[in-house]
Amino acid sequence: MRTIILIIISLFLTFTRCQTPFYTMNDYKSVLKIDSHVHINSDKGFFEDQAAKDNFVLLTINVDHSDSTAVKKQLEWALNSVKKYPGRVFYSATFYFDTAGWGTAEWSKKAISHLNENISGGAVSVKLWKNIGMTERDKNGKFIMVDDSALKPVIDFIISKNLPITGHIGEPRNCWLPLNQMTVSSDSSYFAENPQYHMFLHPEYPSYEDQINARDHLLEMHTDLKFVGCHLGSLEWNVDELAKRLDKFPNMAVDMAARICHLQYQSAKDREKVRNFCIKYQDRLLYGTDLSSHESDDHDKVSKWTHETWIDDWKYFTTKDTMTSDMFRGKFEGLQLPKEVVRKIYSENAIRCYKLKVK
Ligand SMILES: [Zn+2]
Secondary structure, three states, rough: OOOHHHHHHHHHHHHHHHHHHOOHHHOOOOOOEEEEEEEEEEOHHHHHHHHOOOOOEEEEOOOEEEOOOHHHHHHHHHHHHHHHOOOOOOEEOOOOOOOOOOOOHHHHEEEEEHHHHHOOOOOOOOEEHHHHHHOOOOOOEOOOOOOOOOHHHHHHHHHHOOOOEEEEEOHHHHHHHHHHHHHOOOHHHHHHHHHHHOOOHHOOOOOHHHHHHHHHHHHHHHHOOOOEHHHHHHHOOOOHHHHHHHOOOOOOEEEOOOHHHHHHHHHHHHHHHHHHHHHHHHOOOOOOOEEEOOOOOHHHHHHHHHHHHHHHHHHHHOOEEEEOOOOEEEEEOOOOHHHHHHHHHHHHHHHHHHOOOOO
């Protein structure tokens, strides 16, 4: 009789556990998660090893941040990691934006050929970076924006390869504000260290609205383009503004890389608004961090920092614990999203958008 009662109790507990609508901190390791925006700039593998321990799949994103040598080196790192961790590491390719000959047929031919080399190792998307819109200029000194018709052959090529664009266009809105008016300290410290990117100091550059409008116009020009906007599509400051774009562009999704603090900042003011946004757009949001690893990094430090960042974000999305952030003053409560929403944000959306064959 006692055994039967114990069996009934254990069956009841198993049943109620399955029925629980929310994950807890204890579920962290068992749930498959994808960090859809990282930068593996090393052959050492310690980032990937930490990912394996935490049940994370990684998408490493190559960036055209300086020259063709840097693009080549990133491709080597990415291919090495993809080979070493099949089905657990994927990469996004880029190409070196050389402005020589910009606007001519030769330019697009060369760019496409370079891009083709970069995607041939099995890239799952093509990354466009903020150098388009904020650095590159034509021969008259005019900034080249992402919706420039001279870029069209390259965009058409990407579409013909059935690849999405992972686009970091523009910057957070804080970039156009003085340091003391920025909402989060990650922005104020980044722009204090990188004044060349702090647009408040450069009124001669395109405005925040110019960047957003160019990106929106690109999506209007190419309705068949699948587009993942990095960093909450540079609309991190207001979920309503982001919602307008997601409504307007059905092929647009966004990753959250380095912008979760902006969701938390908005949560501190109106948690339900942010929670409802995540539930309404549950098919369009991809978890990502922008974490990176470099050759010179201290293995233990990177592993610890990576693990802590992932754990902290899991806490924010799955529990309703009261939390604080180093990025701004004040407390906020975790969003405690339903399990199915968490699974979409943490893996299913990335698998669908990037056609990942996760093992
Ligand atoms: Zn990044």
